[in-house]
Amino acid sequence: MSSTPPIQAELVRTLAQLLDDTNLSEIEYDTGSLRIRVARQGGAIHHYAPVAPAAPAVPAAPVAQPAGVIHHEDAANHPGAVTSPMVGVSYMSPEPGSARFIDVGAVVAEGQTLLLIEAMKTFNPIRAPRGGTITRILVTDGQPVEFGEPLVIIE
16 A cells, blocks of 8 residues: 655745746656656646656666767757756657758757647747757657757757
């Protein structure tokens, strides 16, 4: 028999305030033994009870990459990295079968849509924070993404 740990009200309030401060639609906090997700839908803020921790992931073997290539784990620290402001699923085009928003080598303007992230059945455009050339696309169509995960590199 499993017992549900008590809701940490102060932590939920802090996450809800962070959600408001950053204008995100959802945020997730996970310590391994505690997982709290706070999401905004229709202006209301919802919270979800902690869930059982998932089994630890088995690390994949490193893949050799050519010199000069940015490794995915290093991409978040790249000065041109555009990171995900939320947890969701990435989409590279406005609808299935249509042209992608961007490709490697594309020149983008500040504010141009790079991709969409679907969260809570809402499609959120991810816009270029500045103009430049797309040198790396780090996600694929339909790929789940985490908060802070690097999506593309603009140089």
